[in-house]
Amino acid sequence: MKKAVILISGRGSNMQALLKAKLPCAIAAVVSNRADAPGLDIAKARGIPTAVVEHGSYADRDSFDSALAKTIDAFNPDFVALAGFMRILSAGFVSHYHGRLINIHPSLLPAYGGLNTHSRALHDGVKIHGCTVHFVTTDVDHGPIIIQAAVPVLQDDTEQSLAARVLREEHHIYPQALAWLCTSQIELNAQGKVLFQHQKQSGFTLVSPGLE
Ligand code: GRF
DSSP: OEEEEEEESSOOHHHHHHHHSOOSEEEEEEEESOTTOHHHHHHHHTTOOEEEOOGGGSSSHHHHHHHHHHHHHTTOOSEEEESSOOSOOOHHHHHHTTTTEEEEESSOTTTTOSSOHHHHHHHHTOSEEEEEEEEOOSSTTOSOEEEEEEEEOOTTOOHHHHHHHHHHHHHHHHHHHHHHHHTTSEEEOTTSOEEESSOOOOOOOOOSSOOO
């Protein structure tokens, strides 16, 4: 069975969704750059090995990233899933895990890379928002897209209500993306495109606000 390591920095709800899903791969460990990340306790409670590599203990990004890679590689994973991991990763780290490193982002990329995606979407008045799982490249939040989920933005939405609606979908698409990766149903080709072995296509159209 293939193995994955999950990287977190915070509450770890996406990590929890991955742990709860019946994935066709083993979660070998959860690694955090923060010793106080609440997600670590959730992982420990499920008997998953955890490790902490505190970014503050390293002089620069490269030395942190190499310590992080050493910690991850000790678990010998096939794949690495970033789940709310709040550090920008160096080119060396990203190329070490080329085609094996995925991230979940709370927007429909390429719109709203970076932080505060929900408040920016509300500010712009977009009517459809969502989340994306993508391969990580050096182009932060803009790697090749694996799967996206779209949700309507409602008239009375607050940042919190919109975030909650998007998060529910994050918890659906992230396990799906990792399952595809672990069963070789997707791969990143040499041209940087995501190739699918299956032909699942959705015929569903989301119109928001709805038509009368
Ligand atoms: C999620 O919204 C994820 O898309 C983003 O950071 C947040 C992490 O939340 N990258 P959680 O720690 O998984 O609950």
